[in-house]
Amino acid sequence: MYYDKIGVAVDIVIFTIKDNDLKVILVKRKLSPFKDMWAIPGGFIREPESIEAAAMRELMEETGVKDVYLEQLYTFGEPKRDPRGRIITVAYFALVDSTKVKPIAKTDVYEAEWHSVYGLPKMLAFDHEEILKYALKRLRYKLEYTTVGFQLLPDRFTLTELQKVYETILNRKLDKRNFRKKISSLNLLKASDDYKMEGAHRPARLYSFKEKEYIFPRGVI
Amino acid sequence: MYYDKIGVAVDIVIFTIKDNDLKVILVKRKLSPFKDMWAIPGGFIREPESIEAAAMRELMEETGVKDVYLEQLYTFGEPKRDPRGRIITVAYFALVDSTKVKPIAKTDVYEAEWHSVYGLPKMLAFDHEEILKYALKRLRYKLEYTTVGFQLLPDRFTLTELQKVYETILNRKLDKRNFRKKISSLNLLKASDDYKMEGAHRPARLYSFKEKEYIFPRGVI
């Protein structure tokens, strides 16, 4: 049986919260096509490796971390999306703790940097703007109905920091009392006996996420 | 730049409600691998066509209908999932009105038939059991939070028929009054002046879905 073979890439939208801002890693391409333009990090699947393994490898190469939240987003495959030929991409999104991650520029790119999702370059390579917008939509949706938000924080954090994560991603203010009531009712946090002492004000209690192991979901939905 | 090229297929889980049962189309394979086993309908992407176009084409070939609900599900790509070599599949799910669809057996299969999801063959070809289970999970999730359920009904239907759709998919009984209250509050239905006269009992009013055009979602989520 005959079938066309086509190139399959993975691209990863790597989110973090940094400086009270929601950021993604973008890389500046050193090679054609879209030379000198910003793109989402990614690369081709290398035989034999599963799609998810390729995504994890790219994530590792790009950030130096593994064991972070990684979820398949969507597969993009318009015939003309890549001028080199027929190439589809399986897009993923990842959530990382910015205190543990520094973008790493691989050899085929000039730079790898955190960019605010609220101030992206006007043009991105390929269909990466579409991928990024969809990732942001999915992230916001997930934030409301799941606990993915915890993946963006260090091991111990204050409730105000957690609330800031939510506010930054959803891009709106939340009521402090309602937020805490809600989080408390979920019963997901463990209070520590330690406080974050910083500044001339009452210290904030540090909490950690109860679940040690996070079950990596196929899509949950 | 060098990259491995791999085979890319689409597989479609085609759901319907028929005989008060949730069913999917399965085809019996005439060719190796998995000869004589049941599989989800699918096929390879033909250049040049988008992934979604391939899915729509397969759906058309399999059912004779187009313009039905079609949503990308997930991309499955374990290296050994296909004994012929490295082939990944982009899985879709579709919802069709059983009064308009009859499964069509293509040349490479013996039969194409509706199978109840509650009594599937013990073994399915490839990783199709996993795909089917995931599709069912997604369908149930969507049913609770969106209006996909309407896609499974003819243009005009009774509230009892709509409730049966929900009960069949969710595999549990729903309270009639609460169900109608909920549907009514969504304000999605248009009551007609006609009734379904059938049997020795009070006739049921026929309703239709207000939205003429359904916006085909990328994933909504």
Add this chain to the structure above:
DNA sequence: TAAATAGTGTCTCTTAGACAATATTAT
């Protein structure tokens, strides 16, 4: 004691779920 952030409770409104009686048709 002033400035800054942490922490906490009540009320209202909406929604989900449990629950049963009447209405209309054909036979």
Add this chain to the structure above:
DNA sequence: ATAATATTGTCTAAGAGACACTATTTA
């Protein structure tokens, strides 16, 4: 009249959202 299905409303409990004051620390 009987059998069969359609149609309709109330009560309660839980959750979402609006809203303001006290607590604790450093300078």
